Amino acid sequence: MERTMKLPKRVASMPLRFHGGIVALVVLLVFNALFTPNFLQLQTLFVNISQVATIAIVAMGMTLVIATGGIDLSVGAVMALAGALAPLIFLSDLGAANPALGVALAIILPLLVAGLCGVFNGVMVAVLNVQPIIATLILFISGRGIAQVLTNGNLQTFSNPSFSYLGTGKILGLPFQGWLALVIACVLFWVITRTTWGRYLLAIGGNERAAFLSGGPVRRVKIGAYVICAVLSGFAGLIVVAINSASDAARNGNLMELDAIAAAVVGGALLQGGRAPIFGAILGAVIIQLVKYTLLANGVEDEVALIAKAAIIILAVWMQQLRRT
Amino acid sequence: MLNETAFDLRKYLRRNSASVTVWVALGALILFGLMRYDNFGSAYNFSSFLNYNAMFIAIALGMCFVIMTGGIDLSVGSVAAFTSVVAAYLSPHGIQVALPGAILAGVGFGAINAFCIILLRIPPFIATLATMLAAKGGALVISGAQTISVDWGSNFTKLGMGQAFGLFPWAIVIVAGLALVLWLVLEKTTIGRTVLAIGGSEDASNLMGLKVNRAKAFVYLLSGGCAGLAGLILASGFGAGQPLEGIGWELSAIASVVVGGTLLTGGMGSIPATVAGALLLGLVFNVLNFENGQGTISFSAYWQMVIRGGFLFAVILLQSRVIAKQQKVIGS
Numbered sequence: 001m002e003r004t005m006k007l008p009k010r011v012a013s014m015p016l017r018f019h020g021g022i023v024a025l026v027v028l029l030v031f032n033a034l035f036t037p038n039f040l041q042l043q044t045l046f047v048n049i050s051q052v053a054t055i056a057i058v059a060m061g062m063t064l065v066i067a068t069g070g071i072d073l074s075v076g077a078v079m080a081l082a083g084a085l086a087p088l089i090f091l092s093d094l095g096a097a098n099p100a101l102g103v104a105l106a107i108i109l110p111l112l113v114a115g116l117c118g119v120f121n122g123v124m125v126a127v128l129n130v131q132p133i134i135a136t137l138i139l140f141i142s143g144r145g146i147a148q149v150l151t152n153g154n155l156q157t158f159s160n161p162s163f164s165y166l167g168t169g170k171i172l173g174l175p176f177q178g179w180l181a182l183v184i185a186c187v188l189f190w191v192i193t194r195t196t197w198g199r200y201l202l203a204i205g206g207n208e209r210a211a212f213l214s215g216g217p218v219r220r221v222k223i224g225a226y227v228i229c230a231v232l233s234g235f236a237g238l239i240v241v242a243i244n245s246a247s248d249a250a251r252n253g254n255l256m257e258l259d260a261i262a263a264a265v266v267g268g269a270l271l272q273g274g275r276a277p278i279f280g281a282i283l284g285a286v287i288i289q290l291v292k293y294t295l296l297a298n299g300v301e302d303e304v305a306l307i308a309k310a311a312i313i314i315l316a317v318w319m320q321q322l323r324r325t
Numbered sequence: 326m327l328n329e330t331a332f333d334l335r336k337y338l339r340r341n342s343a344s345v346t347v348w349v350a351l352g353a354l355i356l357f358g359l360m361r362y363d364n365f366g367s368a369y370n371f372s373s374f375l376n377y378n379a380m381f382i383a384i385a386l387g388m389c390f391v392i393m394t395g396g397i398d399l400s401v402g403s404v405a406a407f408t409s410v411v412a413a414y415l416s417p418h419g420i421q422v423a424l425p426g427a428i429l430a431g432v433g434f435g436a437i438n439a440f441c442i443i444l445l446r447i448p449p450f451i452a453t454l455a456t457m458l459a460a461k462g463g464a465l466v467i468s469g470a471q472t473i474s475v476d477w478g479s480n481f482t483k484l485g486m487g488q489a490f491g492l493f494p495w496a497i498v499i500v501a502g503l504a505l506v507l508w509l510v511l512e513k514t515t516i517g518r519t520v521l522a523i524g525g526s527e528d529a530s531n532l533m534g535l536k537v538n539r540a541k542a543f544v545y546l547l548s549g550g551c552a553g554l555a556g557l558i559l560a561s562g563f564g565a566g567q568p569l570e571g572i573g574w575e576l577s578a579i580a581s582v583v584v585g586g587t588l589l590t591g592g593m594g595s596i597p598a599t600v601a602g603a604l605l606l607g608l609v610f611n612v613l614n615f616e617n618g619q620g621t622i623s624f625s626a627y628w629q630m631v632i633r634g635g636f637l638f639a640v641i642l643l644q645s646r647v648i649a650k651q652q653k654v655i656g657s
Contacts (some may be wrong), residue, residue, distance in 0.1 A: 071450070128645040133397060133450045134579065134589055135641070141576045142634025148627035258458060261451070271448055303470065306462030310455040318445045 053177035056285035059263035061229030069273030070132035077143030079237030079253025082110035114234025122223030147249035167242030205273025380555035387551030395591030402571030403460035408556030413566025431553020473566035485562025524591025
């Protein structure tokens, strides 16, 4: 009874919350339709979906972490680490001897390692009470370092069609990773709205002390959020490697933490915690991707695009602060 | 009752355990190096070590003030990269132009941080993360993504390569002077005490009528200026403005500050211990380089990032126990 009372209210309040984001999306679409050559083509849609999927997947994980009142700066480094491991595994002797086993291990093991990174972050934050920024800053730097040590800083190129399916496969004509992002979003939405774990997640972000005093498993839920975020980042890292058929530990996931935070915030996540708009994160990711594409397609240099992105992040967080006060 | 003097000493050690530890660790590591490597105590190693670490000390000093207010500045590495390019462009006019130019450029980024954090009320790590991005983009734009060579004809490279009185590198003289001034600012001036008060409790400081916003603006401008100085030293010491440098510097700075006993929650900190922390981290790399030279370990450049992270991890593990103890005291 209580649940059915609550849910419609949440859903009803959603359009308002998305207001700014949807306006931004429409503006971007109209601008591109008018000014960007070849924007209204199927090819453009494919390119954007295949690139937005990685941002969306990481942003959903980030949304969970932000919902607990935390932040995860290590997502890009975890992507690099998972992405560096995969080719090492299926190019090894074992992977070459058993291609199917090699590819399976090349997906499972990197995700496990990514999960361990999440455990590390989560334990630092939830058990040792280290501030999330500092705790995840450790892997932000050394995670990428480990990836580069593993690969000696070399670019690993490969040709492995079954692994590359992760990034280049198509279902019903649309990129595989787009569907994957959608499935993950549905699962996470269900988890947040329909499970006790999800309710605790939001309760912790709303008031951690109250959640703890009312007997909530605060530590376990927080660690869980960091683990999910890290595993999703690992997935994104694998997808990037699969798209390129090459793994570059120096570039894979570089600055992804900013994209993911921006997408989550644009999508309506509150940095103070207590809110986990999963579909908002996807909307935010689409907006970030469209901004990138718009700048790129209109010949703005990459370096200038960095500055534009910085301005967008500041603007998004500022508007959020305004709404609260 | 316990013996008074013994009790006091123990109390002193407990209260300053972190800063005492860092000095002891620094001494122990120097002793280790002196005994193990032939050239460790040589004048060359001494001066090149100080020269290389001058920029990290400069950044750590600014970071120390920011962290004492309970904030953080993640933009320092990119800002230093940006100002190294600025300094390289200004180098034909000599150090008298390049020095203020680079520091002003750094202060400019500090002003953006201060504006976003104080007036727009954006959390420090988001604001400075965005500035990090903007400074990186800016450095690439003004340099055309190229390393910018400095003018070797002017007196510009003297700062990073010349020796003051034939003894110390100029860079370390300047940074030591900066450390001394900042130490006095922290201990003896209103703004220094306000910085500590903000870290203790921002609300209480506000209610007491302290000029909170002015002190917060000061720390971010200072941190930007310190990063600017570091960029100048970088350009002057290596003979080039390097738009891609500075990755992971914020981590080094934070680690140095934290190992010096400054609490990440703010409200407590020490300038000399921060300098010692920066020297300790630098010395770890120095010792590893000597090990590498002796062939006992193989130490690629990528390990640097892993070790920086590991160093910060170890320090935080130690500090989290200190904080937990303090919180217990407050709670009881």
